[in-house]
Amino acid sequence: MKTIVFTGGGSAGHVTPNIALMSKLQQLGWEVCYIGSAAGIEKDIIEREGVPFYPISSGKLRRYFDLKNFKDPFRVIKGVYESYRLLRRLKPVIVFSKGGFVSVPVVLGSRMNKIPVIIHESDMTPGLANKISIPFATKVCITFPESMQHVQDQKAILTGLPIREGILNGKASKGYHLCDFHSQKPVILIMGGSLGSQVINQAVRDNLDRLLAQFQIVHICGNGNVSQDLSGKRGYRQFEYISDELPDVMAMSDLVISRAGATSIYEFLLLEKPMLLIPLSLQVSRGDQILNAKSFQKAGYADVLPEEELTSESLVERVETLYVKCEAYKEAMSSRFETNAVETIVKLIETYSS
Numbered sequence: 001m002k003t004i005v006f007t008g009g010g011s012a013g014h015v016t017p018n019i020a021l022m023s024k025l026q027q028l029g030w031e032v033c034y035i036g037s038a039a040g041i042e043k044d045i046i047e048r049e050g051v052p053f054y055p056i057s058s059g060k061l062r063r064y065f066d067l068k069n070f071k072d073p074f075r076v077i078k079g080v081y082e083s084y085r086l087l088r089r090l091k092p093v094i095v096f097s098k099g100g101f102v103s104v105p106v107v108l109g110s111r112m113n114k115i116p117v118i119i120h121e122s123d124m125t126p127g128l129a130n131k132i133s134i135p136f137a138t139k140v141c142i143t144f145p146e147s148m149q150h151v152q153d154q155k156a157i158l159t160g161l162p163i164r165e166g167i168l169n170g171k172a173s174k175g176y177h178l179c180d181f182h183s184q185k186p187v188i189l190i191m192g193g194s195l196g197s198q199v200i201n202q203a204v205r206d207n208l209d210r211l212l213a214q215f216q217i218v219h220i221c222g223n224g225n226v227s228q229d230l231s232g233k234r235g236y237r238q239f240e241y242i243s244d245e246l247p248d249v250m251a252m253s254d255l256v257i258s259r260a261g262a263t264s265i266y267e268f269l270l271l272e273k274p275m276l277l278i279p280l281s282l283q284v285s286r287g288d289q290i291l292n293a294k295s296f297q298k299a300g301y302a303d304v305l306p307e308e309e310l311t312s313e314s315l316v317e318r319v320e321t322l323y324v325k326c327e328a329y330k331e332a333m334s335s336r337f338e339t340n341a342v343e344t345i346v347k348l349i350e351t352y353s354s
């Protein structure tokens, strides 16, 4: 039986696309394992899938000053050594990396063991971890056609973004039941990325009564961000993070207010959910979400509200407009160009495994 090692983590966007590929490869008879950080969100997500998870030490690759910047290089070096030893033991024929800082030691450990590596980049421009890893990769799968120019050496291949199959099989009735909602009033799903967003949480809560006059709201707030003062409020349901029930909650939702993480917005696109995107600003990111959001806006899939323009007034206004125009957005989404990312990437894995 052939073994493949997956890696990727730090936030769920660097993990959930792996799940789509792992289940397909398991069906095809592959042995699947995962190397990630013990402290990252990937540990819980992968263990829920019943896939063997091997933790390594990892350090964050920050673009800003932090005292941890002095300690983290040593953690990365330790992670490279641990990955090298683990990979020697697990003997995969190929490694698949979804990026995020934990993936760098795994890619370097693969290189030291002469194991081929395929990388996937979800965003329009490669993240720092993938930028470091690309020279060591055999192939680099990309999501947006515009990304071709950012990867040299003919390594880039347009595959699209693998989406977990379960996302498409949600039941709205189960979503209503979970949230104690009904079908007579439209539902907005608010998702500030897999880690939540303080800015979006605050803007929504500042406008809660106005929004609740027209909509029911299910709000994914991120770890530690549920407001006790608002729990029990009629028509408003908060979660830190939703695992198995997420497809049901998505199926129930009529509109989405979200950050512009690539995986989330592709999931909303497949489900044809009109979206108002509030991308992470340039102050705290490299601007990848701004590019993702602009691409979706250009295609007619989403409206975009830059964080600098986010006010109480603008949020409510844009949500109301989105609702009025929701049929036009759905129509644009229904005529999207389909890629079968899972099938394309599985073929690549089979071609390049040694």
Ligand SMILES: CC(=O)N[C@H]1[C@@H](OP(=O)(O)OP(=O)(O)OC[C@H]2O[C@@H](n3ccc(=O)[nH]c3=O)[C@H](O)[C@@H]2O)O[C@H](CO)[C@@H](O)[C@@H]1O
Residues within 6 Å of the ligand: 011, 012, 013, 014, 016, 017, 122, 123, 191, 192, 193, 194, 195, 220, 240, 241, 242, 243, 246, 260, 261, 262, 263, 264, 265, 267, 280, 288, 289
């Ligand atoms: C702060 C940060 O670094 N964000 C990056 C991160 O975002 P982030 O991790 O938020 O990634 P995405 O929005 O792309 O994906 C989140 C994934 O988590 C899932 N999910 C989310 C909430 C929840 O309660 N349950 C759940 O299962 C979503 O369905 C999706 O599959 O990776 C993305 C993909 O590289 C990038 O575009 C983002 O810029």
